[in-house]
Amino acid sequence: xxxxxxxxxxxxxxxxxxxxxxxxxxxxxxxxxxxxxxxxxxxxxxxxxxxxxxxxxxxxxxxxxxxxxxxxxxxxxxxxxxxxxxxxxxxxxxxxxxxxxxxxxxxxxxxxxxxxxxxxxxxxxxxxxxxxxxxxxxxxxxxxxxxxxxxxxxxxxxxxxxxxxxxxxxxxxxxxxxxxxxxxxxxxxxxxxxxxxxxxxxxxxxxxxxxxxxxxxxxxxxxxxxxxxxxxxxxxxxxxxxx
Amino acid sequence: xxxxxxxxxxxxxxxxxxxxxxxxxxxxxxxxxxxxxxxxxxxxxxxxxxxxxxxxxxxxxxxxxxxxxxxxxxxxxxxxxxxxxxxxxxxxxxxxxxxxxxxxxxxxxxxxxxxxxxxxxxxxxxxxxxxxxxxxxxxxxxxxxxxxxxxxxxxxxxxxxxxxxxxxxxxxxxxxxxxxxxxxxxxxxxxxxxxxxxxxxxxxxxxxxxxxxxxxxxxxxxxxxxxxxx
Numbered sequence: 001x002x003x004x005x006x007x008x009x010x011x012x013x014x015x016x017x018x019x020x021x022x023x024x025x026x027x028x029x030x031x032x033x034x035x036x037x038x039x040x041x042x043x044x045x046x047x048x049x050x051x052x053x054x055x056x057x058x059x060x061x062x063x064x065x066x067x068x069x070x071x072x073x074x075x076x077x078x079x080x081x082x083x084x085x086x087x088x089x090x091x092x093x094x095x096x097x098x099x100x101x102x103x104x105x106x107x108x109x110x111x112x113x114x115x116x117x118x119x120x121x122x123x124x125x126x127x128x129x130x131x132x133x134x135x136x137x138x139x140x141x142x143x144x145x146x147x148x149x150x151x152x153x154x155x156x157x158x159x160x161x162x163x164x165x166x167x168x169x170x171x172x173x174x175x176x177x178x179x180x181x182x183x184x185x186x187x188x189x190x191x192x193x194x195x196x197x198x199x200x201x202x203x204x205x206x207x208x209x210x211x212x213x214x215x216x217x218x219x220x221x222x223x224x225x226x227x228x229x230x231x232x233x234x235x236x237x238x239x240x241x242x243x
Numbered sequence: 244x245x246x247x248x249x250x251x252x253x254x255x256x257x258x259x260x261x262x263x264x265x266x267x268x269x270x271x272x273x274x275x276x277x278x279x280x281x282x283x284x285x286x287x288x289x290x291x292x293x294x295x296x297x298x299x300x301x302x303x304x305x306x307x308x309x310x311x312x313x314x315x316x317x318x319x320x321x322x323x324x325x326x327x328x329x330x331x332x333x334x335x336x337x338x339x340x341x342x343x344x345x346x347x348x349x350x351x352x353x354x355x356x357x358x359x360x361x362x363x364x365x366x367x368x369x370x371x372x373x374x375x376x377x378x379x380x381x382x383x384x385x386x387x388x389x390x391x392x393x394x395x396x397x398x399x400x401x402x403x404x405x406x407x408x409x410x411x412x413x414x415x416x417x418x419x420x421x422x423x424x425x426x427x428x429x430x431x432x433x434x435x436x437x438x439x440x441x442x443x444x445x446x447x448x449x450x451x452x453x454x455x456x457x458x459x460x461x462x463x464x465x466x467x468x469x470x471x472x473x
Contacts, residue, residue, distance in 0.1 A: 003326065070456060070459075071452075073455075073459075074413075074451070074452045074455035074456045074459065075413070075448050075451050075452050075455070076413035076414065076416040076417075076427070076451055077413075078416045078417060078419060078427065079416060079427060079444065079447055079448045079451055080448070082431075082440075082444045082447075082448075083444055083445070083448055086440045086441070086444055087440065087441050087444050087445060090440070090441045091441060174310070177312075178310075178311070178312035178313070179312070180312075181312035181313075181314040181315060182312075182314060182417065184314065184420065185419060185420060192312060192314050192315045192318070195315070195318070196318060199318075199322075205322045206322070206323075209315065209318060209319050209322070212315055213311060213315065213319075216310055216311055216312065216315065217307070217310055217311075220310040
């Protein structure tokens with residue numbers, strides 16, 4: 001292979017004046033994590049709401065939940081981001097559209113909201129699966145105790161469901177982190193974007209991508225270990241929670 | 244809101260969008276799903292072979308692919324495939340590779356990791372008695388897999404495999420980052436040329452939505468039919 005390797009490139013100053021190439025990648029890493037966390041909060045909130053809707057006895061509520069999930073699941077994330085970023089400001093009243101276009105950090109907010117809503121459909125599916133995996137007796141016992149539907153969910157079903165759902169939610173969170181890279185198409189320079197910029201500035205393609213790869217692997221490992229601790233701490237006594 | 248809508252731009256670009264763009268997207272999806280399934284099954288067999296080294300290598304590959312964002316993998320292979328081509332053909336310089344080949348290689352290798360996990364679950368879901376009976380009948384390992392285990396695993400996992408293919412169909416839109424004219428890329432080209440972002444992106448969204456929705460509805464029906472049999 002006649003490729004010129006230069007691993008010390010990471011310690012050389014980057015031409016954008018913000019420090020070394022390694023600093024560039026690390027700032028991308030920070031942006032990736034920030035975007036992922038904001039998106040994840042949105043995904044959890046909306047995912048829980050619509051996941052619960054799907055398990056309610058009301059036909060209208062479960063249909064609404066179904067429609068929500070199908071809507072966000074059947075379009076590619078990239079297309080959804082384009083809609084939020086390019087289409088929404090145009091079809092809103094002009095003054096709102098102008099405000100959206102002039103907003104600082106527009107790619108960041110768009111990415112957080114767009115990825116958050118995209119992931120919320122998957123979280124909703126996990127929430128529904130989590131709630132319906134609970135034994136029927138839980139809900140019946142809550143009703144027998146005189147709890148209202150809202151109380152049943154708040155005090156009985158959701159606390160149990162969330163604890164069972166930690167492993168699938170971990171992988172959804174990892175997908176959220178990975179999906180932030182799609183936002184480079186709307187100009188968010190996160191980790192993949194910084195690696196691409198580093199490749200364009202330095203011509204060291206494989207070093208740049210290796211750097212990003214290693215950082216992504218590190219995030220994955222940290223998240224998996226952290227969630228394993230959380231899972232152990234929150235394990236429901238009497239439930240088999242794996243190894 | 245729709246007063247300034249120019250529906251004609253969609254009508255004018257239909258042939259380009261579907262004959263060029265959608266053909267690219269569907270061909271890429273189909274071939275990548277097929278290739279991903281074949282490689283994925285091989286990887287799953289490696290992981291379940293009981294051979295320490297093979298299992299370790301396959302596991303590492305799957306874990307690596309699954310922890311990386313697809314966009315990064317697309318960039319990786321876009322630059323790597325010419326060198327792989329050089330290594331395979333023994334040429335003196337990196338081989339020039341077209342956009343389609345490059346993205347096909349990327350998606351096959353990336354999806355193989357996901358398909359392998361599905362096939363692994365499928366193979367593990369088959370009761371131990373099946374390979375044991377095959378063994379008792381004197382079938383070799385290859386024959387056991389070919390005639391007994393894999394057909395059942397494939398059948399059990401068909402709905403999941405098809406759902407993954409729908410995800411793949413949506414994910415192919417990410418070749419946009421290489422400026423390749425797949426369906427979304429074509430829509431985007433027209434959108435930027437004519438300054439009609441709203442119309443083209445909304446239209447693309449609807450097309451993706453209709454195709455994915457129809458396909459997942461079909462998968463759900465198939466699942467219902469298969470589950471009656473068992």
